[in-house]
Structures are given as C-alpha cells and as structure tokens.
Amino acid sequence: MNWYLQNGKDSDVIISSRVRLSRNIEGIPFVSKCKTEELKTVYKKMKEIVPLIGYGLKFISLKDLNDLNREALVEKNLISAEFAKSKNPFSAIIINDEENICITINEEDHIKLQVFSSGLELENLMNLAMEIDQKLEELIPYSFHKKYGYLTACPTNVGTGLKVSVFTHLPALTITGNIRRFLSAINNLGMSIKGVYGDSSKAEGDIYQISNNQTIGITEKEITKNLKLISQKVLEQEKMARKYLTKKGIDLEDKLYRDFGVLSNAKKISEEEARELISNVKLGTDLGIISELNDTKISELMLYTKPASLSLRVGKKLSVYEQEIERANVIKQILSE
Amino acid sequence: MLCQNCEKNEANIRYTQIINGVKKEIALCSDCARKLGIDDLRMPINFNSFLGDFFNDYAETEFLPMLQTTELKCKTCGMTYNDFINTGVFGCSNCYDVFSNPIDSLLKNLHGTSKHIGRGPKGKAEKLNVENVDNKKEEKKTESKKEMLERDLEKAIKEERYEDAAKIRDELKEMK
Ligand SMILES: [Zn+2]
Ligand SMILES: [Zn+2]
Numbered sequence: 001m002n003w004y005l006q007n008g009k010d011s012d013v014i015i016s017s018r019v020r021l022s023r024n025i026e027g028i029p030f031v032s033k034c035k036t037e038e039l040k041t042v043y044k045k046m047k048e049i050v051p052l053i054g055y056g057l058k059f060i061s062l063k064d065l066n067d068l069n070r071e072a073l074v075e076k077n078l079i080s081a082e083f084a085k086s087k088n089p090f091s092a093i094i095i096n097d098e099e100n101i102c103i104t105i106n107e108e109d110h111i112k113l114q115v116f117s118s119g120l121e122l123e124n125l126m127n128l129a130m131e132i133d134q135k136l137e138e139l140i141p142y143s144f145h146k147k148y149g150y151l152t153a154c155p156t157n158v159g160t161g162l163k164v165s166v167f168t169h170l171p172a173l174t175i176t177g178n179i180r181r182f183l184s185a186i187n188n189l190g191m192s193i194k195g196v197y198g199d200s201s202k203a204e205g206d207i208y209q210i211s212n213n214q215t216i217g218i219t220e221k222e223i224t225k226n227l228k229l230i231s232q233k234v235l236e237q238e239k240m241a242r243k244y245l246t247k248k249g250i251d252l253e254d255k256l257y258r259d260f261g262v263l264s265n266a267k268k269i270s271e272e273e274a275r276e277l278i279s280n281v282k283l284g285t286d287l288g289i290i291s292e293l294n295d296t297k298i299s300e301l302m303l304y305t306k307p308a309s310l311s312l313r314v315g316k317k318l319s320v321y322e323q324e325i326e327r328a329n330v331i332k333q334i335l336s337e
Numbered sequence: 338m339l340c341q342n343c344e345k346n347e348a349n350i351r352y353t354q355i356i357n358g359v360k361k362e363i364a365l366c367s368d369c370a371r372k373l374g375i376d377d378l379r380m381p382i383n384f385n386s387f388l389g390d391f392f393n394d395y396a397e398t399e400f401l402p403m404l405q406t407t408e409l410k411c412k413t414c415g416m417t418y419n420d421f422i423n424t425g426v427f428g429c430s431n432c433y434d435v436f437s438n439p440i441d442s443l444l445k446n447l448h449g450t451s452k453h454i455g456r457g458p459k460g461k462a463e464k465l466n467v468e469n470v471d472n473k474k475e476e477k478k479t480e481s482k483k484e485m486l487e488r489d490l491e492k493a494i495k496e497e498r499y500e501d502a503a504k505i506r507d508e509l510k511e512m513k
Contacts (some may be wrong), residue, residue, distance in 0.1 A: 024430065025465060026430065026464060026465075027464050027465060028429075028465060028467065029413070029414045029428055029429035030414075030426065030427060030428055030429055030430075032424065032426055032428065033414040033415070033416065033428035033429055037467055038467050041465055041466070041467045042465075045465055108426065134459070134460070136460075137458040137459065137460035137462065138460035138462060139460070139462055140462050140465070141458075141460075141462040141463065141464055141465070142458045142460075142462075143430045144457055144458055145430070145433055145434075145453070147451070147452060147453065148433050148440075148444075148451070148453055149453025149455060149457065150453075150457075151427075151430045151433055153426040153427055153428075154425060154426050154427075155427070155440065155443055155444060155447060156447060158433075158444065158453075159448070159453040159455060160453070160455040160456075162455070213447070213448070214447075214448045214449060215448060216444055216448045216450060216451065216452070216453050217448055217449060217450030217451070217452055217453070217454055218448075218454065218455070219454055219455045219456075220455050220456060
C-alpha cells in the first residue's frame with residue numbers, strides 16, 4: 001500500500017512527514033541559468049544512474065505525463081504545483097512504486113531528493129534520505145562550498161540543503177479559537193507554519209505544514225530533533241484541545257455526526273466542502289465518536305476527493321460539475337467498502 | 338519610523354526571528370521586504386513594544402544586505418546582485434563567492450549564521466561533461482578559464498599570497 005494511504009505513528013494529528021534535500025551539480029549553473037544542453041546533461045546523467053541507486057526507482061520524464069497525472073502527483077504532495085506546470089523538456093522525476101521516494105530533476109535546483117512517510121517518522125526518513133544522498137554523491141559531483149555547504153539556488157535552503165516538514169491536522173485548536181496564537185508561537189520558535197489548502201485567512205481542512213527555517217549553521221541531526229520536539233508540542237496542544245472539546249459531549253457528537261451525514265449523503269459536493277467535512281469526520285473518527293470509518297478510509301477520502309485523483313479513479317477527465325457528482329459517488333463507494 | 342534598509346520609505350513591516358534564543362527585529366518598508374524575500378512573514382508593527390528595543394539594537398541593521406552592492410556581477414552566469422534581489426535565486430555556484438559579502442549578511446539575517454556545520458559529500462564523483470560543444474562554446478571555455486585565473490589572482494592578492502599571484506599572472510600572460 002502507498003504510504004499516503006497508510007496509518008502511521010500519531011497520525012491522528014501528524015498526518016505525514018517529509019524530508020527533502022536540495023542538491024546541485026558542480027560545474028553546471030543552477031537551473032534558472034542553464035542552457036538547454038546543460039539541462040540535458042543533468043537529465044541524461046540522472047537517467048543513466050537510476051539503476052545504480054536501487055530502491056526500485058524509475059526515471060520518468062515529465063513530458064511523458066499528461067496534465068491529470070501531473071496534477072495527481074501534486075495532490076499526493078510528491079511534486080510542487082509549479083513543477084507540474086513546467087514546460088522544460090528536461091524536467092523529470094525519479095520515483096518508486098510505493099511513491100515514498102520522489103526525486104525531482106531540474107526544478108529550482110538540479111536535484112531535490114524527497115522521502116515521505118505517513119505519521120511522525122522523522123529519524124527513519126532522515127536515515128533513508130542520507131542513505132540515498134550518499135549513493136548519489138558517489139555518482140555525481142555535488143556543488144559544495146567550504147563555508148556555505150551545499151549550494152542551492154535559493155539562499156533559504158543553503159548549507160545542509162535540508163527541509164524537514166510535518167503535515168498536521170489541527171481541527172481542535174481551530175474550533176477552540178487557539179490556532180492564531182499557536183501559529184505565531186511556532187513562528188517565534190524559528191519554524192514556518194502555513195495552511196496547506198485555502199488562502200492565508202483560512203486553512204481549509206485544518207491542515208498545516210510545519211518546516212524548519214534554518215538550514216545553515218545547524219546540523220542535520222539538530223534540525224530533525226527540533227522538528228520532532230515541535231511535533232510533539234503540537235501533538236500535545238492539539239490533544240489538549242481535543243480533550244477540552246470532548247467535554248462538550250452531545251453537542252460535539254451532534255456536530256461531527258451531522259457533518260458525517262452530509263458527507264455520506266450528498267449527491268454532489270465541491271472539493272472545498274468535502275475537505276471541511278472530512279476534517280471533522282476525521283476528528284470524530286480519531287476521537288472514537290464516529291465508528292463507521294477507519295484510518296485507511298479517511299486517507300482514501302482525503303486523496304480521492306481531490307480533482308485529479310478523483311478523475312483518475314473514475315477513469316476519465318471530468319468537468320468541475322461532473323467532479324462534484326462523481327466525488328459524492330466515490331465517497332459513498334469508500335464508505336461502503 | 339523609516340525603513341532600516343533603504344532609510345527612505347516609511348516602515349510598515351516588522352520582521353522578527355528568533356534563532357538560538359537570540360531575537361532579531363527589523364523595521365522594513367514593503368518594497369524592501371519584498372526585495373529581501375521576507376514579505377510573507379509580514380505582521381503589523383506594534384510600535385509600542387517595538388520602538389523600545391529598536392534603538393538599543395541599532396547596530397543590528399548591519400546584518401541586512403545593503404543595496405549598494407548592485408554593481409557586482411558574476412562572470413560565470415552573468416547575474417548581478419540586483420537580479421538576485423528580483424528573482425530570489427542565484428545563478429550558479431560561483432555567485433556565492435562573487436556576492437559573498439552581501440550573502441554573509443543575508444544568511445545571517447535568514448538563518449542567524451553563515452557558516453555550514455553539517456555534513457559534506459565524501460564521494461569523489463567525476464565532473465560532468467556538457468555535450469554539444471560547438472565552436473562558440475569552445476571560445477567560451479577558454480574565456481572562462483581566463484576569468485577563472487583572474488578570479489584566482491584577485492583572491493591570491495587579497496589573501497596576500499604574492500608568490501601564487503605571480504604564478505597566475507605569468508599563466509595569464511601566456512594566454513594572451
Ligand atoms: Zn525600504
Ligand atoms: Zn553566478
């Protein structure tokens with residue numbers, strides 16, 4: 001089963017973890033200043049070394065993927081929305097069947113090595129990323145500076161080139177009105193926290209990404225340790241807020257079950273509405289209030305209500321109106337499985 | 338209050354960062370904040386609490402990358418520091434040496450320090466050869482070799498390694 005449908009450690013609050021290393025190749029300009037033949041050189045070299053890396057990795061040129069497939073990669077958080085739109089003929093990804101390893105080629109940096117897991121799994125991810133990185137450095141010369149470390153196009157990644165992220169579900173902190181204060185507290189600890197969906201005024205689905213800001217002057221171990229400490233704090237605070245909510249008894253149960261009722265009975269439903277309802281249904285399931293669902297079903301609901309993943313599951317490209325109808329159908333399918 | 342970077346516009350953004358327990362605050366105009374790539378951290382200034390520590394920490398403004406470095410240009414990729422301010426990304430590895438002064442300030446501002454202490458690559462992989470070397474490219478290659486030597490020369494003089502400097506100068510003469 002793919003990592004994003006699995007149930008991980010503490011995944012009632014920490015949905016998933018990601019470790020990302022940005023790397024560039026010595027002697028070739030960063031991507032924005034690359035000439036075509038330089039992009040091609042990076043592309044060909046990476047393609048050539050894929051079998052030597054192992055892990056069942058495959059090289060896929062982005063130009064061989066249609067819009068729907070690219071969009072689905074974005075929805076699974078494997079590549080960025082900007083990269084999905086890339087017109088560069090030498091953009092590529094290196095990915096395995098489990099999709100827990102995804103290396104992007106010729107995005108902002110020549111190489112972005114990413115590993116993923118459901119739940120809170122930072123040390124294991126870090127070890128995996130380092131293991132792959134050490135294989136890569138035997139095969140390609142990294143751009144490394146004595147003082148500045150691994151050089152990256154953007155100075156926010158330089159040094160270790162390491163960004164560690166956790167994706168968290170914080171509905172109780174939101175419902176209890178504590179989220180704003182909480183966000184600024186995390187910011188003040190030198191971490192960035194932002195809503196994954198929706199605009200800056202409202203994080204749709206109450207899903208937030210927390211990552212390290214500092215990448216230089218700090219070791220890889222410390223970055224991982226800090227993220228883990230923060231994650232544990234987040235876990236603790238959200239759980240406290242949930243405990244407080246459960247004191248409301250029947251009022252909370254009524255609200256969450258009503259949302260479950262709408263989600264499971266709607267004949268057509270928009271992506272945004274589904275996201276909000278799934279957030280509360282997940283909360284209800286994690287609190288043991290809603291008994292009709294389990295973690296895998298929640299993960300499936302989260303994934304297959306997104307437009308491209310929905311269209312791929314149904315097997316054809318859908319208009320927005322058709323999506324709303326099919327989304328309601330797919331939700332019913334998942335619930336009755 | 339005026340922006341602490343350009344000292345021209347009214348400041349309307351306060352940028353705060355705490356790194357290793359050291360709090361750094363700076364008042365910026367929205368223009369400069371955007372140029373320095375920190376506008377997404379915007380929050381409204383609370384002048385009451387801010388003015389107090391501001392005068393104490395006036396020397397802190399030194400960590401901001403100043404805009405008078407615009408003439409600097411990377412010979413390898415053609416990027417100027419102004420280009421960087423506009424795009425937010427550097428063009429090549431050499432940029433990090435060419436712009437090392439403003440980069441030091443920028444990194445201290447972003448990360449609290451500018452010295453890498455993490456791991457480094459142990460592998461000794463061979464350099465990649467870029468294909469399609471036509472005549473024009475060949476010309477470029479010798480050009481950049483010359484530029485590389487010029488850079489080494491500058492560096493040798495700066496570091497007072499005069500013997501090395503003399504050697505590089507000889508090598509340069511031979512190329513002409
Ligand atoms: Zn200014
Ligand atoms: Zn450059």
